Amino acid sequence: MANILVIYEIRENKIKKISLEATNAAVQLSRNLGGTVSALLMGAQLDGLAAIAGEYGAQKVYLLQHQDLEKHSPDVYARLISEIAQEISATHILMGASAMGKDVLPRTAFRLNSPLAQDIVKFEMQNSKVLYTRPIIAGKLQAQLSLQGEYQLATLRPNVFPAVKNPVQPEIISLKKAVPFPKVQVQQITASEAGKLDVTEAEIIVSGGRGMQGPDNWNLIQNLAKALGAATGASRAAVDAGWREHGEQVGQTGKTVSPKLYIACGISGAIQHQAGMASSKYIVAINKDPEAPIFKLADYGIVGDVFEILPKLTEEIQKVKNQ
Amino acid sequence: MNIAVCIKEVPDTETRPKIHENGKEIQKEGIKWIVSPYDEYAIELGLQLTEKQGGEVTIISLGPKEIEATIRSALAMGAHKAVRIDGPKVINDPLVVARGLAAVLKTRNFDLILFGKQAIDDDNAQIPQMVAEALELPCVSVVVKLDLQDKSAVAEREIEGGKEKLTFQLPAVISCQKGLNEPRYRSLKGIMAAKKIVIEEIPGALEPEKVAIEKLSYPPQKPPGRIVGKGAEAVPELFKLLREEAKVI
Numbered sequence: 001m002a003n004i005l006v007i008y009e010i011r012e013n014k015i016k017k018i019s020l021e022a023t024n025a026a027v028q029l030s031r032n033l034g035g036t037v038s039a040l041l042m043g044a045q046l047d048g049l050a051a052i053a054g055e056y057g058a059q060k061v062y063l064l065q066h067q068d069l070e071k072h073s074p075d076v077y078a079r080l081i082s083e084i085a086q087e088i089s090a091t092h093i094l095m096g097a098s099a100m101g102k103d104v105l106p107r108t109a110f111r112l113n114s115p116l117a118q119d120i121v122k123f124e125m126q127n128s129k130v131l132y133t134r135p136i137i138a139g140k141l142q143a144q145l146s147l148q149g150e151y152q153l154a155t156l157r158p159n160v161f162p163a164v165k166n167p168v169q170p171e172i173i174s175l176k177k178a179v180p181f182p183k184v185q186v187q188q189i190t191a192s193e194a195g196k197l198d199v200t201e202a203e204i205i206v207s208g209g210r211g212m213q214g215p216d217n218w219n220l221i222q223n224l225a226k227a228l229g230a231a232t233g234a235s236r237a238a239v240d241a242g243w244r245e246h247g248e249q250v251g252q253t254g255k256t257v258s259p260k261l262y263i264a265c266g267i268s269g270a271i272q273h274q275a276g277m278a279s280s281k282y283i284v285a286i287n288k289d290p291e292a293p294i295f296k297l298a299d300y301g302i303v304g305d306v307f308e309i310l311p312k313l314t315e316e317i318q319k320v321k322n323q
Numbered sequence: 324m325n326i327a328v329c330i331k332e333v334p335d336t337e338t339r340p341k342i343h344e345n346g347k348e349i350q351k352e353g354i355k356w357i358v359s360p361y362d363e364y365a366i367e368l369g370l371q372l373t374e375k376q377g378g379e380v381t382i383i384s385l386g387p388k389e390i391e392a393t394i395r396s397a398l399a400m401g402a403h404k405a406v407r408i409d410g411p412k413v414i415n416d417p418l419v420v421a422r423g424l425a426a427v428l429k430t431r432n433f434d435l436i437l438f439g440k441q442a443i444d445d446d447n448a449q450i451p452q453m454v455a456e457a458l459e460l461p462c463v464s465v466v467v468k469l470d471l472q473d474k475s476a477v478a479e480r481e482i483e484g485g486k487e488k489l490t491f492q493l494p495a496v497i498s499c500q501k502g503l504n505e506p507r508y509r510s511l512k513g514i515m516a517a518k519k520i521v522i523e524e525i526p527g528a529l530e531p532e533k534v535a536i537e538k539l540s541y542p543p544q545k546p547p548g549r550i551v552g553k554g555a556e557a558v559p560e561l562f563k564l565l566r567e568e569a570k571v572i
Contacts (some may be wrong), residue, residue, distance in 0.1 A: 072487075074452075075461070099482035103464045106417070106449035110456040115416060115533040118447050131537055136445050140340050141349070143445075144538040145415070183461035184491040187477075191485040198483035204571070228572060246467070246502040247481055252336050252443060253360050253501055261571040272336050278542060282569045284561065285548075295550065300564055304554035312558040317572065 002035030005090035006058065007081055009100050010043050017201070018096030020056045020163035022156050025123065026094055027057040027166050032125045035091070036060060039170075040084060042077065044070035050172045057166030062088065064175045072100070073182030078107030080177060085112060085151060092130075097155035098200075105155050114149035121160045121258075121279075138252035138275035158200055159258050192247060199250060202231030204261045207250055207277070209235035211266020211287060211306055215243035220310040221265060227317040233257070233277075235267045251276035266306045269294025286310070324378035326369040327433040328402065329424055329454075330362040332386060332393035333444040342539045348413060349539070356390075358397045361439025363506035364499035368469065369437055370401050371504065378434075379403040385410045385423055391522055398517035399509040405520060410527035415445075416534040421453030423527045429458055438498040440465045451498035461491035464498040 004026040009016040019039075026037045039058035041049055043065065050061040062084065069076075081104070085093055093108065095101035097119040109116035122133035124144070132145045132154055147153075199205050206225040208218060218232075225232045234244035236251050250257055252272040262280035267273060269285070269292055277283070278297060285298035286309050295301045302309055334340060335355040343350050358366075369380040380402040384394050387409065394405050408427055414420050428436055436458075441448035448464070455462030467486065468479035474493045479486045481500055551561045565572045 074464075075455075078456070099465065099480070099487075102448050103452060106452040107456050107462075109449070110418065110421065110453040113418070115418060116449060117534070118449060126537075134446075135542070136539075137334070137338075137340055137349075138443065138446065139542060140338075141342065142540050142542055143536050144540070146535050146537050148533045148535070184463055184489050184495075186487045186489050188488040189482070189485055190488070196484050201483055246500070249501070256446075261565070261569070271339065278545075282565070282571050283545075283548070284565070290550070295548065297545065298548040299545070299569065300561055301548060301550045302552060302554070302557045302561055303550060304557070308555040309558060312555040313562065316558055316562045320566075 002030060002033035002091045003038060003089055004030055004035065004092040004094060005038045005040055005085055005088065007093065007095040007101070007104070008039055008041045008053065009096055009098060010041065010049065013045055015049055015052055016096065016098065017163055018098055018156070018158045021158065021161040022094045022096055023053065023056040023058055024164045024166065025156055025161040029092065029123055029130065033128070033130070038062060038088065038090065040064070040081065042069050042080060050170060054170035055165050055167050056163065057168055058170050059168055061170045061172050062175055063172065064177060066177070066179045068179040072186045073184055074103050074107060075183045076180055077104045078111060079180055081108045082111035083177070084175065090151060093151055093153045095155050097157050101155045105153050109153045112151045114151035114153060115147040116153040116155070117145050117147060118155050119157050120154050121157050135256065135279070138272070139256055139278055140275050157258060159203065192245065197231035199231045199233045199248060199255050199257050203259050204228045204230035205233045205250070205257060205259045206230050206263045206265065207233030207235065207267060208238055208265045209267030210237040212238065212243070217307070218243065220307065224263070224310055224314045224317070227314050227321065235273050264294050264298070265310060267294055268292045269297060324372055324376050324434050325432060326373060326378060326380045326435045326437060327383050327428060327431070328362065328365045328369045328380060328397070328437045329383045330366070330394070330397050330439070331359045331384065331442040332356050332390045333359045333442050336360065336443065342541070346538055347536045356393055358393055359439050359442045361441060361443070361499060361501065362397070363400070363439070364501060364503045365437035365439050366397055366400050366402060367504045367506040368499055369435070370507070372435070372471070381406060383408065383424065383427065385420055385527060387412055394522055395517045396509070398520055399513040400507055401513050405522045406525060407522050408525050408527045410529055414529070414532065415536050416532035417447050417449035417453060419530050419532050421450045421457060423529050424450070425454050425457035426528050427525055428454065434493050436460070436494070436496045438496070440498045440500045451496050455496035458496070460494055460496050462496040463489050463491065465500045466497050467500050467502040469497065469503070
């Protein structure tokens with residue numbers, strides 16, 4: 001019987017959406033494998049969070065509340081997760097492929113001497129074996145992996161698995177454990193801009209490239225993003241020119257994103273950029289060059305001047321919002 | 324300072340990879356091989372630190388004899404030594420690579436072990452953290468800023484919508500992200516000097532793999548898109564399509 005353990009990510013006393021996506025993926029997996037879905041929540045303050053894990057389908061919720069967990073330490077997390085996974089006889093360990101998940105689970109995999117599939121986008125069953133699909137070479141190919149080990153670990157790409165509710169009445173188990181002294185500790189978190197959405201988490205991204213002609217024109221991108229509740233992204237050209245921060249870069253040497261809508265403004269669509277955004281559900285391209293490769297990828301394209309089109313599109317969206 | 328930089332040879336970013344007829348690996352023919360771009364930030368960091376504080380940068384890579392050209396390309400940036408741990412070109416299980424690297428790293432006293440945040444072919448982003456666990460060292464991944472005061476370090480790493488600031492002590496393992504520095508160009512002098520460096524060869528102690536690639540495939544192809552129109556006049560039509568057909572806004 002499978003015991004699928006989902007490691008929750010909690011920031012500012014709130015559960016991150018990716019943890020709920022992972023819970024739902026665990027529920028789907030448990031239907032195929034037979035077994036239990038467990039959630040592990042760790043932190044200094046966990047009041048009220050166990051019920052949310054239950055709403056999304058966690059049958060058992062393990063809580064490790066300890067004041068020393070107020071500051072995140074990846075090595076402490078990895079150690080605690082691997083100890084708890086052994087104690088509760090987990091078979092599969094899932095976590096979001098977030099900055100935290102991608103950092104913590106490799107350490108956990110090492111401690112458990114078990115394999116990890118990072119950033120997966122699909123599970124499939126082959127007889128009783130789970131096959132994990134993950135994009136490689138920045139999405140230019142997909143690899144289907146099988147894992148062999150006492151435990152199988154996977155991180156899940158954000159925005160790919162839906163966060164659907166599967167309400168159950170969870171059994172809540174409070175764990176008592178000593179928290180080891182950290183080798184590395186987070187002292188401070190700084191947000192890049194107030195309330196700014198990250199491209200890897202956003203459902204809509206408005207992205208700008210060389211065709212924006214300079215950082216001063218980014219207000220056009222930002223206005224459209226604001227009207228849509230979207231994150232702002234940038235091509236490598238825009239980042240290398242120093243117009244935007246690297247945190248916004250989409251592509252092979254930036255972030256790989258899968259939003260439901262990606263609006264590429266003044267981006268020609270080099271192969272490296274395509275690799276980072278081709279798995280977006282819908283792609284809109286706005287570019288004055290009708291031969292730009294981005295149009296081959298776009299569901300909807302407008303050939304023309306971004307400086308005329310963006311304000312008009314922003315206006316149309318605001319009109320509807322104000323109704 | 325004694326610094327190790329672990330690098331990987333990968334296909335150039337321009338590559339459009341083709342799947343081998345066995346369905347499980349990419350065709351190697353015609354590929355231009357390069358140092359994985361994130362590894363260059365690690366090399367640059369190592370060079371800057373040793374230029375300031377003295378010491379040596381050792382390039383370490385695991386693979387067959389044929390990766391030596393790429394190791395020399397890394398050396399050409401100005402690194403001092405290189406070690407090639409002999410092993411196969413493709414290893415799908417990061418645990419195996421991490422243990423193979425750790426076995427060599429633990430026999431030498433490095434103050435810092437640097438990596439790129441991930442190799443741009445398998446995009447695993449696992450090995451730096453695993454090596455740190457193997458050596459029981461502090462590790463910060465995806466680093467965009469590093470300040471050292473003797474053995475005390477402060478690093479910044481990228482997270483969703485912001486940055487984390489972390490503190491730790493050396494020796495440590497760091498994986499480097501774009502933004503940390505601007506990797507230097509290889510000078511002719513550097514390229515010539517790299518040719519003279521003897522690459523030390525160590526047999527790899529590699530375990531069986533626990534990860535197998537069952538199948539490679541091309542990502543699902545999207546149906547060809549359409550041009551909605553030209554200029555600002557096309558905006559109302561685009562808006563209608565996004566709302567009524569795609570239903571995304």
